[in-house]
Every structure is written in structure tokens, then in C-alpha cells.
Amino acid sequence: xxxxxxxxxxxxxxxxxxxxxxxxxxxxxxxxxxxxxxxxxxxxxxxxxxxxxxxxxxxxxxxxxxxxxxxxxxxxxxxxxxxxxxxxxxxxxxxxxxxxxxxxxxxxxxxxxxxxxxxxxxxxxxxxxxxxxxxxxxxxxxxxxxxxxxxx
Numbered sequence: 398x399x400x401x402x403x404x405x406x407x408x409x410x411x412x413x414x415x416x417x418x419x420x421x422x423x424x425x426x427x428x429x430x431x432x433x434x435x436x437x438x439x440x441x442x443x444x445x446x447x448x449x450x451x452x453x454x455x456x457x458x459x460x461x462x463x464x465x466x467x468x469x470x471x472x473x474x475x476x477x478x479x480x481x482x483x484x485x486x487x488x489x490x491x492x493x494x495x496x497x498x499x500x501x502x503x504x505x506x507x508x509x510x511x512x513x514x515x516x517x518x519x520x521x522x523x524x525x526x527x528x529x530x531x532x533x534x535x536x537x538x539x540x541x542x543x544x545x546x547x548x549x
Contacts, residue, residue: 403433403504403512406440411527413500413519419488421514422479423454423504426470428462433512435462438504445478445499445516447489452478454501454514478514488518496520 409415425433432438437460445454453475461469480488491497502515522530 400508400513401506403436403506404438404440405503406443406501408441409500409502409517409519411522411530413498413517413521414526415500415502415517415519416497417491417518418502419480419484419516419518421452421516423512423514424477424479425459425512426468428469429459430512431464432460432462433504433506440501440504443501445501447485447492447499450485450489452480452485452488452499452516454478457501457504478516491518 439458439460441458443454443457445452447453454477455475456473457476458472459470460472488499492499498519498521500517500519502517505513505515507513
């Protein structure tokens with residue numbers, strides 16, 4: 398069964414070079430899961446950080462569940478990410494390097510219907526890197542267009 402995407406951080410691949418990706422579980426409350434089932438999650442401007450040997454996801458917006466009444470959650474609360482200890486220790490070492498950061502790429506339901514976060518170890522791009530990527534993408538688009546027109 399294909400994992401069902403909830404939300405994707407589109408800006409992450411534009412703003413960062415993705416070095417390595419990890420799959421992490423996420424500790425959620427019941428109303429947060431119900432809200433995510435309705436597709437009401439947003440990863441824009443979110444990031445992950447390591448605090449006291451634990452990994453947390455910050456600025457991830459999960460809208461309050463309509464039928465949640467008093468049991469509803471704070472939409473922007475920090476959420477704990479669930480990783481193996483050796484993965485966390487490895488991430489601590491990698492994020493100490495200059496320019497490395499943890500960026501969430503997507504939220505999705507896995508085959509067991511659990512919410513997972515695709516987390517990336519990333520290095521920030523400079524403005525000229527972004528321009529180069531845009532130029533390469535435009536050139537590929539032009540070549541594909543030319544091939545299509547040639548085959549008519």
C-alpha cells in the first residue's frame with residue numbers, strides 16, 4: 398500500500414541541499430491525528446531541533462479539529478519526533494557541523510496508518526545555487542518542449 402501524503406514542504410528542496418533522509422514517528426494527541434486525516438497540516442516554516450537528547454518538530458501547524466471542543470490542541474505546539482537512540486546520536490554529531498540543519502520534508506500515513514515525518518539532514522543553499530537550479534529546470538523544460546514539437 399502506498400503511503401498517503403498529508404502535506405509536503407515544497408520550499409525545503411528549493412532552500413536546501415538534501416544530504417540524507419530519515420523516517421521518524423511523531424508523538425501526537427488524538428485530535429491532531431483526526432485533523433491530519435482531514436488533511437489539515439502545514440510544514441511551511443517548520444524545522445526540527447535536538448533538545449536534551451530528544452528531537453522536536455517546531456512550527457508545524459496542525460489545525461484544531463472542529464469536533465474537538467475542550468480536548469483540542471495548540472496548533473503550533475512543539476511535537477516530539479520518535480527516532481532510535483543511535484539515529485539521534487548521529488544527528489547530534491551531524492548538526493554540529495557548520496551549515497547542517499534538520500528539515501521536515503513531508504508528513505504522511507504509513508502502511509499501518511501511523512503518522513510519519515520524512516526528516517532531512519540538509520545544508521542551506523546560497524542564492525546563486527537557487528538560480529542555477531532554476532536555470533537547469535528551465536533548460537530541461539525547453540529541451541522537452543523542443544523534442545515534443547520535433548515529434549509532431
